[in-house]
Amino acid sequence: MTDILINKLQRENDSYKIIVNAMILTMDSDYSFWKCGSILIKNDRIVALGDISISREDFPDAEVIDGTGKLVMPGLVNTHTHVPMTIFRGYADDLPLHEWLYEYIFPVESEFINAESVTLGTTLAMAEMLRSGTTTFNDMYYFVDEIAQVVDQTGLRAVLSESVIGFPAPNSPTPNDSLRKSEGLIKKWGSHPRITISFSAHAPYSCSGSLIQKTKSFADKYNVPFNIHVAETKKEFDESLVKTGYTPVGYLNSLGVLDSNVIAAHGVHLTPDDISILKERGVSVAHNPECNMKLASGVAPVPQLLKSGVKVGFGTDGVASNNNLDLFEEMNTAAIIHKLNSNDPTVLDARTVVEMATIGGARVLGMENEIGSLEPGKKADLIMMNMSQPHAHPVYNIYSLLVYSLQGSDVETVIIDGEAVMLNKKFVHLEENGLYEEVEKIAQAIKDRSRELSRIK
Numbered sequence: 306m307t308d309i310l311i312n313k314l315q316r317e318n319d320s321y322k323i324i325v326n327a328m329i330l331t332m333d334s335d336y337s338f339w340k341c342g343s344i345l346i347k348n349d350r351i352v353a354l355g356d357i358s359i360s361r362e363d364f365p366d367a368e369v370i371d372g373t374g375k376l377v378m379p380g381l382v383n384t385h386t387h388v389p390m391t392i393f394r395g396y397a398d399d400l401p402l403h404e405w406l407y408e409y410i411f412p413v414e415s416e417f418i419n420a421e422s423v424t425l426g427t428t429l430a431m432a433e434m435l436r437s438g439t440t441t442f443n444d445m446y447y448f449v450d451e452i453a454q455v456v457d458q459t460g461l462r463a464v465l466s467e468s469v470i471g472f473p474a475p476n477s478p479t480p481n482d483s484l485r486k487s488e489g490l491i492k493k494w495g496s497h498p499r500i501t502i503s504f505s506a507h508a509p510y511s512c513s514g515s516l517i518q519k520t521k522s523f524a525d526k527y528n529v530p531f532n533i534h535v536a537e538t539k540k541e542f543d544e545s546l547v548k549t550g551y552t553p554v555g556y557l558n559s560l561g562v563l564d565s566n567v568i569a570a571h572g573v574h575l576t577p578d579d580i581s582i583l584k585e586r587g588v589s590v591a592h593n594p595e596c597n598m599k600l601a602s603g604v605a606p607v608p609q610l611l612k613s614g615v616k617v618g619f620g621t622d623g624v625a626s627n628n629n630l631d632l633f634e635e636m637n638t639a640a641i642i643h644k645l646n647s648n649d650p651t652v653l654d655a656r657t658v659v660e661m662a663t664i665g666g667a668r669v670l671g672m673e674n675e676i677g678s679l680e681p682g683k684k685a686d687l688i689m690m691n692m693s694q695p696h697a698h699p700v701y702n703i704y705s706l707l708v709y710s711l712q713g714s715d716v717e718t719v720i721i722d723g724e725a726v727m728l729n730k731k732f733v734h735l736e737e738n739g740l741y742e743e744v745e746k747i748a749q750a751i752k753d754r755s756r757e758l759s760r761i762k
Contacts, residue, residue: 321364322346322685322723327372328692329354330703332379332663332678336656338703344377346685349498349723353681370718374693376703376711379678380440380686380721381632382666385532385570385591385620387446387468389418389426391433392747393625402538402600402626410625413751414447418475422747423448427455429744430630432735434461435727437631437713438688443568443591443620443670445505445532447475449486453494453502459735460726462686464670465490466505466532469520471512480516484523491527499722505532509553510541514560521562530566530671533557536579537571538602554579563588568669570620572610573603580606580613589616589669592661594639596622604646607639608653618666633713636662640708655704689718 324344331337337355344354345364353359361367397409423446434442441462444452449467456463467490468474469483477483490502504524506517517533524531536542536553549556554575557563565587572583572590583590592607610617619635621627636658643653667677676686691697696710719727726733 320348320723321367322370322720322725323359323361323364323367324370324372324377324689325359327689328376328703329679330376330378330659330707331680332660333680343372344679344685344687346720346723349685351679351681351683351685354679370689372689374691375717376690376692376697377679377687378690378707379663379676380688380719381438381662382618382670382677383434383439383442383621383630383632384568384589384618384666384669385593385622386430386442386444386630387623387625388430388434388442388444388452388630389423389446389448390623390625391429391630392417392422392426392744393623393751394628396625396748396751398599398628400600402602403540405600405626413755414475415473416754417747417751418447420448420451420476423451424455425740425743425747427452428459428735428740430624431455431459431461432732432737432740433624433630435459435719435732435735436716436730437629437633438690438716438719439630439632440686440688440719440721441666441670441672441676443503443530443532445507447477449490449502450493453490453497453500456500457497460499460721460724460733462499462676462684462721464501464503464530465494466503466530468505468507469512469516470507471516480512480520484520487523491529501529502527503529503532508534508537508541509545509556514556517557517562518560521567524566528566530568531562532568532570535569535572536574537597538600539574542574552576552579554582558582558586566671570622571597571602571605573597573605575606575610577609580609580615583610583615584613589618591620591669592617592639593620593622593627593635594642595635596620596626598638598642599628600626604642608643608647611653611657616665616668617661618669619662631713632662633707633711636708655702655708658708659704685723686721688716688720690715691717 329339329342345352443464445466445468467483494500506512506520545553563586567588570591640658664677667673
């Protein structure tokens with residue numbers, strides 16, 4: 306047992322938490338792991354952790370959390386999603402992307418997406434993500450101010466952006482309106498400790514080249530991430546070659562918009578030259594394995610991306626095309642599908658997969674110095690999982706256990722910014738009473754409208 310000397314000059318306004326007797330997985334550069342250790346949290350940051358002794362006399366007012374039978378690890382990072390789309394879960398399944406998007410999703414969004422439905426869908430998404438251990442997410446959608454308000458209230462960490470698209474959006478008649486809204490959001494939320502406002506252009510096939518360049522210039526101006534869907538389907542890939550003479554990645558490179566603040570969602574159909582461009586430009590990729598499988602979009606060349614040194618994290622995409630926000634499922638799916646796709650069981654080993662869901666995701670968002678691993682000085686964003694159950698034993702390899710056996714439903718406690726936002730499976734700030742009934746009311750209205758439209762056709 307190593308003793309640590311803690312400064313006893315404890316200010317009255319400081320808040321301390323101590324987690325004791327826990328299994329601790331850090332995901333730091335040494336992949337440190339303790340079978341039984343402690344964590345000291347001061348306000349929103351980790352002070353010390355590991356095989357340490359902490360004198361309770363020095364912290365008489367500290368909140369003590371017993372970690373016996375628990376695994377403590379970094380909170381998971383979802384690098385690409387559209388959280389309000391939880392209200393469309395199961396609405397238009399078993400369709401190819403282009404038909405799903407243009408014939409079902411875009412029309413229903415234009416009619417049913419508003420401030421109220423976005424608030425409701427976001428609240429549902431926060432509950433789902435907390436239940437399965439996500440502490441940070443990167444979102445592109447509409448009515449971002451409403452999304453930010455829910456994030457503020459429920460305690461998650463988020464990178465949020467208005468989706469700029471080349472036709473009228475639910476809350477913006479023109480792309481310029483979306484950009485003006487985004488600038489206003491930066492002014493409103495810029496100093497928030499858990500919310501980052503960024504910029505997004507929907508995709509090369511839904512935005513003109515000049516619109517993509519303009520949106521990217523705003524991201525550069527404010528030094529924030531820039532999100533865009535890239536090379537998701539073979540149809541998109543082929544049409545890009547015909548219309549522009551470039552692959553989707555090549556086209557974006559020709560526009561001069563690819564650099565280190567770009568997060569390319571999907572990146573399924575990439576050539577070796579595309580991968581080289583992404584590496585050279587410092588572009589990150591948000592990998593969405595379950596969505597890509599469900600829409601039959603293909604399997605992204607993640608092993609090749611990682612081998613080339615491209616930063617890759619996991620995304621769930623929106624619930625309408627997944628149909629959940631559970632990153633434990635994404636980890637399991639990714640590990641298995643890439644082994645099958647490459648006919649190599651050693652590809653995407655379990656530790657690499659866990660890294661992609663934690664510190665790897667933080668790197669994609671440019672937040673690796675603050676989150677993604679449990680280390681002194683970093684934000685106290687962590688989850689506690691119940692290990693007192695059959696499928697959590699025996700423990701030969703903690704990474705394999707996480708990827709192939711443990712589940713999102715095993716998460717019991719979530720701490721973000723040093724504050725418990727879910728404690729023993731009970732939400733601290735989020736009210737479930739009436740939530741699901743309200744969601745079902747919207748779903749019924751959507752179903753009724755869909756039947757009416759089908760009769761008209």
